[in-house]
Amino acid sequence: MPIQWFPGHMHAARRKLEETLADVDVLIEVLDARIPAASRNPLLETLRRSRQRPCLKLLNKADLADPARTAEWIAAFEREEGVRALAVCAKNPADVRRILPACERLAPHRSEPTKPLRLMIAGIPNVGKSTLLNALLGRKAAKVGDEPAVTKSVQRYDLPGLRSITDTPGLMWPKIEFDADGYLLAACHAIGRNAVAEEEVAAFLAETLLAQGYADRLTARYRFDPTGMNGDEIVEAIGERRGCRRKGGELDREKAANVLLQDFREGKLGPLTLETPASRAAMIAAHEAAQLVEDDVPQPTSR
Numbered sequence: 001m002p003i004q005w006f007p008g009h010m011h012a013a014r015r016k017l018e019e020t021l022a023d024v025d026v027l028i029e030v031l032d033a034r035i036p037a038a039s040r041n042p043l044l045e046t047l048r049r050s051r052q053r054p055c056l057k058l059l060n061k062a063d064l065a066d067p068a069r070t071a072e073w074i075a076a077f078e079r080e081e082g083v084r085a086l087a088v089c090a091k092n093p094a095d096v097r098r099i100l101p102a103c104e105r106l107a108p109h110r111s112e113p114t115k116p117l118r119l120m121i122a123g124i125p126n127v128g129k130s131t132l133l134n135a136l137l138g139r140k141a142a143k144v145g146d147e148p149a150v151t152k153s154v155q156r157y158d159l160p161g162l163r164s165i166t167d168t169p170g171l172m173w174p175k176i177e178f179d180a181d182g183y184l185l186a187a188c189h190a191i192g193r194n195a196v197a198e199e200e201v202a203a204f205l206a207e208t209l210l211a212q213g214y215a216d217r218l219t220a221r222y223r224f225d226p227t228g229m230n231g232d233e234i235v236e237a238i239g240e241r242r243g244c245r246r247k248g249g250e251l252d253r254e255k256a257a258n259v260l261l262q263d264f265r266e267g268k269l270g271p272l273t274l275e276t277p278a279s280r281a282a283m284i285a286a287h288e289a290a291q292l293v294e295d296d297v298p299q300p301t302s303r
Contacts (some may be wrong), residue, residue, distance in 0.1 A: 003182030003196055013169040016154050018047055020166055023118060025107040027055045027098070030123035030132060033065035033087060034273050036073040037182040037280045039124050042175040054082040054106040058099065060128040062087040062215065069273035076277045082106075087134075090131040099136065116162040125170030126190045133157070133167050141167075180283055184208070184274055189265055202257035203231030205264060208274050211235075217269045235260060 021027065027048045036059055048055055057077050062070055070087045077085040084102055088095035089092040103119055104110075122284045123129050126203040134140050137157055155167045172191075176182045183204040186196040209218060210226060218234065222241050226234050238244075239256025245254045263269055275283075 003176065003186055003191060013154075013171050014043065017044075017120075017122065017168050017171065020120060020168070021047055021051050021053065022155060024051075024053060024120040024166065025110050026103045026120075027053050028058060028103065028119055028121045029055055030058045030060050030121065030127045030129045031061040032124075032127045032188050032190065033059035033070050033073075034079075035184045035188055035275055036070075036273075037275055038178075038181040039127060039188070039190060041122075041124055041171060041173055042177075043171065046121055046173045049203065052082075053182075054084075054101070056102050056106060056110055057083060057085040058132065059085060059087045060090055060132065062095075063089045063092075064271055066271050066273040069276050073273075084257045086134070088093075090128045090135055093135070096132070096135040099132075100159070100161075116164060119159075119163065119164060119165040120168065122168045122171065124172055124185070124190050126188075127170070129167065129170065133165065136165065154278060176288055178283065180204075187274070188262065189261075198261060199235065199253050199257045202235050202260045205231070205274075206234035207231040209269075209272070212272075212274060212276075212279070214269070214272055217272065221263060221269055 027044070029040070029044055036057075040057075045055075059065070059070055059073060065087075067087075074087060075083040077083050083249065084106060086095075086098055086102055104117060107117060109115065121129050121133055125288070131266060136159065141155075141157055154169070156164060157167065158164050170190075176185070182191070183201055185191050186198075186201040186209075187205040206218070206226070207230065209215070210229075215226050218224075220237050224237050226237070229237065235253060235256050236251060238260055239251050239253060242256065242259050244252040244255040244259065264272070
């Protein structure tokens with residue numbers, strides 16, 4: 001079942017973000033390094049292009065992602081006009097210190113007494129925007145939580161050295177075009193729990209791990225060989241291994257699903273990236289081919 005999630009407060013957040021972007025020099029878009037393309041908000045891209053603003057893409061949670069694949073994504077993003085990309089971990093001070101110099105290089109005409117550098121930090125929910133903002137400010141200014149949509153309003157802060165930064169709420173887009181993106185976002189906990197069936201998300205995650213060549217991670221963590229199994233079977237096998245039972249001995253599939261999801265989210269399966277530029281291109285091509293077939297199917301005529 002396709003996943004869609006666009007809470008009511010995001011309509012107002014979208015309007016405010018569009019207004020504020022007019023007075024910003026550089027957009028800092030925070031992505032999840034495990035799903036760099038799926039966590040990229042196409043609405044932000046449209047807005048920043050319409051305003052002709054450069055963008056620094058931060059692949060956050062890089063400590064949880066596959067380093068080689070992160071490098072592929074950085075190279076892919078930097079082929080786009082007006083875009084630079086960095087892999088960061090918001091909890092690593094050395095990574096955070098690289099951010100402001102990168103922004104200055106994107107807007108070299110600013111950072112003067114009469115032209116202070118104005119930044120905006122944006123992205124989808126639960127990618128670590130607030131943690132990064134607090135690290136840049138050197139104090140706890142933004143509320144942090146391991147749930148989507150903690151930040152609800154736009155806030156502006158002063159930074160050292162003639163700079164300012166505007167924080168924005170986590171923003172989704174009204175319709176997720178690719179079904180796979182909805183599941184990837186849910187697996188990384190960027191979508192509210194009330195919008196997803198976690199058993200389906202866990203099964204999708206299991207199949208994605210196999211497709212991306214990470215079967216050995218499942219074997220190392222759960223002590224079984226998932227080769228040839230589908231997502232549901234993998235979740236069931238995890239439940240068997242971890243003793244996920246209801247009263248009466250029935251397998252608790254929901255609990256088993258949560259075991260896999262939590263292990264993935266906490267990095268207990270090792271550094272993983274769930275999409276590559278190549279797999280992304282293949283997914284889009286398959287989607288477009290399916291759409292062409294669907295468009296060619298004759299529609300029934302009414303009498």
